[in-house]
Amino acid sequence: MVEIRNLFKKFGSVEVLKGLNLDLRAGQVNVIMGPNASGKTTLIKSILGLVIPDKGEIKVLGEKIEKKWMYRSRIGYMPQIAHYPENLTPLELIRMISDIRKGDPDTQAIIEWLGLEAFLDKKLRYLSGGTRQKVNATLALMYDCPILIFDEPTVGLDPVARLKLKDRIREERDKGKTIILTTHVMSEIEELADQIIFLMDGIIYLEETPEKIKESQGEASLERAIARILESQKTSIDA
Amino acid sequence: MLKILKYSFKDIFRSKWLLIYFGFFFVSTWFLLYFTNDPSKGLVSLLNIILMLIPLMAIVFSTIYFYNAREFTELLLAQPIRRHTIFTGQYLGLSLSMATSFFLGSGIPFLFFGVQNSDSSGSLINMLLMGVLLSFVFSALAFAISIYNENRIKGFGLAILVWLVMAIVYDGIFIYLMVRFSDYPLEKLAIALSLLNPIDLARINILLQLDISALMGYTGAIFNKFFGTAMGMAISVIAMLFWTIIPLFFYLRKAGRKDF
Numbered sequence: 001m002v003e004i005r006n007l008f009k010k011f012g013s014v015e016v017l018k019g020l021n022l023d024l025r026a027g028q029v030n031v032i033m034g035p036n037a038s039g040k041t042t043l044i045k046s047i048l049g050l051v052i053p054d055k056g057e058i059k060v061l062g063e064k065i066e067k068k069w070m071y072r073s074r075i076g077y078m079p080q081i082a083h084y085p086e087n088l089t090p091l092e093l094i095r096m097i098s099d100i101r102k103g104d105p106d107t108q109a110i111i112e113w114l115g116l117e118a119f120l121d122k123k124l125r126y127l128s129g130g131t132r133q134k135v136n137a138t139l140a141l142m143y144d145c146p147i148l149i150f151d152e153p154t155v156g157l158d159p160v161a162r163l164k165l166k167d168r169i170r171e172e173r174d175k176g177k178t179i180i181l182t183t184h185v186m187s188e189i190e191e192l193a194d195q196i197i198f199l200m201d202g203i204i205y206l207e208e209t210p211e212k213i214k215e216s217q218g219e220a221s222l223e224r225a226i227a228r229i230l231e232s233q234k235t236s237i238d239a
Numbered sequence: 240m241l242k243i244l245k246y247s248f249k250d251i252f253r254s255k256w257l258l259i260y261f262g263f264f265f266v267s268t269w270f271l272l273y274f275t276n277d278p279s280k281g282l283v284s285l286l287n288i289i290l291m292l293i294p295l296m297a298i299v300f301s302t303i304y305f306y307n308a309r310e311f312t313e314l315l316l317a318q319p320i321r322r323h324t325i326f327t328g329q330y331l332g333l334s335l336s337m338a339t340s341f342f343l344g345s346g347i348p349f350l351f352f353g354v355q356n357s358d359s360s361g362s363l364i365n366m367l368l369m370g371v372l373l374s375f376v377f378s379a380l381a382f383a384i385s386i387y388n389e390n391r392i393k394g395f396g397l398a399i400l401v402w403l404v405m406a407i408v409y410d411g412i413f414i415y416l417m418v419r420f421s422d423y424p425l426e427k428l429a430i431a432l433s434l435l436n437p438i439d440l441a442r443i444n445i446l447l448q449l450d451i452s453a454l455m456g457y458t459g460a461i462f463n464k465f466f467g468t469a470m471g472m473a474i475s476v477i478a479m480l481f482w483t484i485i486p487l488f489f490y491l492r493k494a495g496r497k498d499f
Contacts, residue, residue, distance in 0.1 A: 011498070045498070045499065048316070048317045049317075050316045050317065050498065051498040052496060052497075069319055072317060073319035075317070079310075079313065079314065079317070082313070082314065084311045084314065085308070085311055086250075086254075087249070087250045087251075087253035087254050088250050092249065097318065100315075100318050100320055101318060101319060123253075
């Protein structure tokens with residue numbers, strides 16, 4: 001469970017978050033979507049403590065996160081495709097994270113599940129984007145964290161891995177975890193989302209279940225319903 | 240922090256440039272000793288390489304490393320670990336690796352040429368320590384500059400500029416001031432100006448230890464006159480420590496509040 005109250009963030013003169021209020025509940029997949037530069041990544045990074053908000057409060061599992069760091073042991077984070085120290089191997093990276101986080105990680109099962117065994121000793125620089133994503137998924141899932149954050153997780157993954165990851169996200173949700181997911185892929189949103197949080201210009205433009213969004217716009221597909229919302233927003237701005 | 244240090248080390252030690260850096264010092268020291276055939280002459284010849292090259296390489300590698308590690312830093316920041324631990328670990332990982340490759344690269348050839356049996360062993364250790372300190376100073380400067388500049392081209396340019404000013408332009412300004420105001424007593428100004436340049440501090444320290452007055456130059460001579468050899472060397476080391484601590488302080492302060 002993540003509670004966000006009155007969150008403001010400016011980068012220079014650009015206001016990215018303008019007084020955000022949001023509850024990300026446990027036991028559901030919370031999809032954060034919105035146009036580019038709507039504040040999705042800033043929101044996620046604020047929860048993780050990578051971005052320090054100007055104003056407002058974030059509580060993770062009931063605890064304020066300001067100037068804290070231990071709370072992150074209860075978050076699994078899968079970033080977008082990233083370039084890590086190129087001379088390390090996935091195995092070393094995984095060991096490093098388990099060195100830092102301690103506890104009892106379940107790495108072997110995840111490595112087998114993603115088919116990463118053959119790549120564990122290769123240097124990261126020789127790995128493809130998709131394989132690096134699998135390494136990222138391993139880092140996010142190797143601990144049994146009550147909160148899981150996925151930032152565009154399926155980009156670069158092959159269809160099999162994509163399916164596996166989506167199944168896994170559903171399983172984790174059914175265990176009662178709080179899942180936070182950003183993606184641009186409509187089919188994924190349609191498949192996975194229990195709650196859609198639509199960000200626009202730094203505020204929550206819409207927070208609904210996919211069914212209600214479709215219903216309110218009188219559309220059968222979520223993609224069309226969202227497009228319709230965006231269109232109407234544009235016309236109201238133009239007017 | 241030791242964990243961050245351990246993995247930074249692993250990553251850096253496997254990259255080719257550190258090996259090239261080590262190889263460069265090894266080969267050039269070897270050749271200098273081979274041609275002079277006298278450790279004490281070899282030391283003097285090595286002096287300029289140390290004073291020019293270590294600051295340049297430390298500043299270039301540290302800037303590149305800091306910007307390249309950006310996404311990795313983000314991954315670490317998402318883990319249950321203090322910000323200061325991550326950033327101190329990365330700084331130490333890089334500066335210690337650079338200092339070690341220089342130390343071994345230049346130190347090993349001296350052992351082969353019998354420095355341990357000559358009277359130059361003290362001078363060698365002192366010179367190696369100065370090289371190590373210069374690595375720490377310029378690495379700290381580069382990390383501080385990089386963290387304050389989001390734009391890597393600007394950051395890199397600024398870092399090179401700092402090196403250029405301290406290694407080259409500084410001497411020109413110094414001489415200009417000395418000539419322009421030669422009618423006034425300039426000792427204190429000269430000392431103050433030396434304290435503002437870690438490369439000059441290292442040079443003064445090494446030459447005081449080697450006791451070569453012909454190479455000391457104006458500032459070296461003033462240091463010698465004002466403080467004597469031992470005190471002069473101690474002051475230059477302390478000033479260089481400040482040159483490490485102050486940039487590091489600003490680097491860590493910024494790291495504590497920066498958005499990633």
